[in-house]
Amino acid sequence: MTIQAKRSVTIEDVAQHAGVSRAAVSKVIRDAYGVSDEMRAKVQSAITELDYRPRVAARAMRGASYTLGVEIPSILNQFFPKVINGATRSLTGSPYQLIVAPAVPEDDGFRAIEALADRQVDGLVTITRVPVAWLETLGKQLPLVTIGRHYASVNFDTIVGDDLTGAELAVGHLYDLGHRRIVHITLAESSDAVGAGGPHHVRAEGFRRAVERRGMTPEVVLVEPRQDAATEAARDLLDTADGPVGIFVAHDELALGVLETVAELGLTPGQASVVGYDDIDLAAHPLISLTSINQSGTQMGVIAVRLLLERIAGRTEPVHEVVAPRVMARRSSAAPQQRPHRSADARP
Amino acid sequence: MTIQAKRSVTIEDVAQHAGVSRAAVSKVIRDAYGVSDEMRAKVQSAITELDYRPRVAARAMRGASYTLGVEIPSILNQFFPKVINGATRSLTGSPYQLIVAPAVPEDDGFRAIEALADRQVDGLVTITRVPVAWLETLGKQLPLVTIGRHYASVNFDTIVGDDLTGAELAVGHLYDLGHRRIVHITLAESSDAVGAGGPHHVRAEGFRRAVERRGMTPEVVLVEPRQDAATEAARDLLDTADGPVGIFVAHDELALGVLETVAELGLTPGQASVVGYDDIDLAAHPLISLTSINQSGTQMGVIAVRLLLERIAGRTEPVHEVVAPRVMARRSSAAPQQRPHRSADARP
DNA sequence: TTGAAAGCGATACCAG
């Protein structure tokens, strides 16, 4: 099973072997219009015999690269791999291949997106927080779809969860359990340079509305997007809290950090109820059992690929898909429960 | 901040703008030998003004693609994202860009690897279970490094954890706690077509040796690589077990499934002690607290990039790196504890 | 040190 000969097999070699022209071979491999069955058969067998594989670089020079790119902000947040998984799977059997360019959190994905564009992907999905003006320009150049951005461009497609409703669901869930103090832990503004369209920004807005609608006062804690930032923020919060508190966290990865603190302080779900967002697989694990707002990353990945392929096939009007969120109630949230009275020494 | 003009800026445009030849521009962007400072300055400013970005496809036709590819078997197993993260980070500031091609478990990574090769990556790291003969061929064509494969090729570099020792550590840990029945849950042979060189194969071998050396009988349970397979296997095992049992699981993702069962059956760590492998971040979470064998994925990613860049720079002798494992003892494993006598009805 | 010109391996137009 040879992969390629020393000096790789070119379309010319195939043409000679089959006794036809390069143009003919080219048509066959793209199964373009205008080839007889006989010709197709000859060429196909030559391709098989020589184990010919077209060089993508050469194809990209004139036509397509048959490559779709995905740029993700952090591969360590388990939500994003789900998106990729959905996208990858819905591409099996198609001539397109998915490649992922992971961004390093520091550069906001600029580099990754440019790298993908430089590689002439035929379509690009981005999940990061680059300025919208930049995306408008990019969207004019190639099929583009953003995930998680609330913004209706005419130059590209978008997929978003309904974060306003998601936040409402989270707050409603805690409120209905009986909680009357509900705090939102979310990412610091600086880390969400997307502006008003970022998912966390919208969730925070939804949080405020939902809380005020119920006659409570919104409390929002901003944290840096580091792994342990949520842990610390939760510690500050819970160290000083007297009564039960409901905590709505911007995403599950951060919520895991909050659960860490809750566990370390030995608090019950009634004393500190936690609701996350994304419903990563782990949330359902019995040892974690994190109540979360589900928005299917897998489904988003599938949709993204579909939108891209539609654009490639010729669609020009923008499409904006909205994915409905739903509450997955688990044991991390429960009816409020008073904490035993603390003595005066609240940690020296 | 324009990305590209409508019709993208070419090296020719830059050359004209700077009043020099295309060749000169080419030399500057690769900072190749033989350009005066003055020329360099002129060209640089032209590049900046026009916001020129070289097209990778065109570069790849003659020279390099400045792209390193990583193929991973499953993006849902948290160990692999760590490898990618390590690799990505150690590439910041270099002219090389990392792209990831996720394999769908069904095709064993063939498609992903070929896709990467077709895109003329300058180097390739693979973590999957394709036949070694295939890799030998591939390794002759481009810089290649495998992760997790115990096999010393002359055609490519390798990075492996010392899985034999890792298994010994796991068994030793359980034995020292007092366990005298130790079971290994690992992936079914079919899913590890790598043959004798696969990490799980070697861990299983290490398990057998370690257990026999201590005078016990090796028990190995094979499961399919599905999320819930380990959960079911553990249920079968623990439903029929009377005494305490130590369970050494092939990797953490599966171990999480085992912990699920342990939790559902309400068993204590003493009754069912679990040890995983990989030490994914989550293992340290207080709600999980999974004892695991650490082999730094991040470090492996960093090494992989280094090896590839060395090869690209001209090295030809193969290098085989071994990463030492160590036990991270946590609460999922504990000294054996008898289970209360069960009544006769062991699930109807 | 610089630039002119010859490819790299495909695609696409257009004539036969």
Added chain:
DNA sequence: CTGGTATCGCTTTCAA
């Protein structure tokens, strides 16, 4: 339906 040929944007000799 088939094939000759110009062309994509860059790198790389090789002369000047």
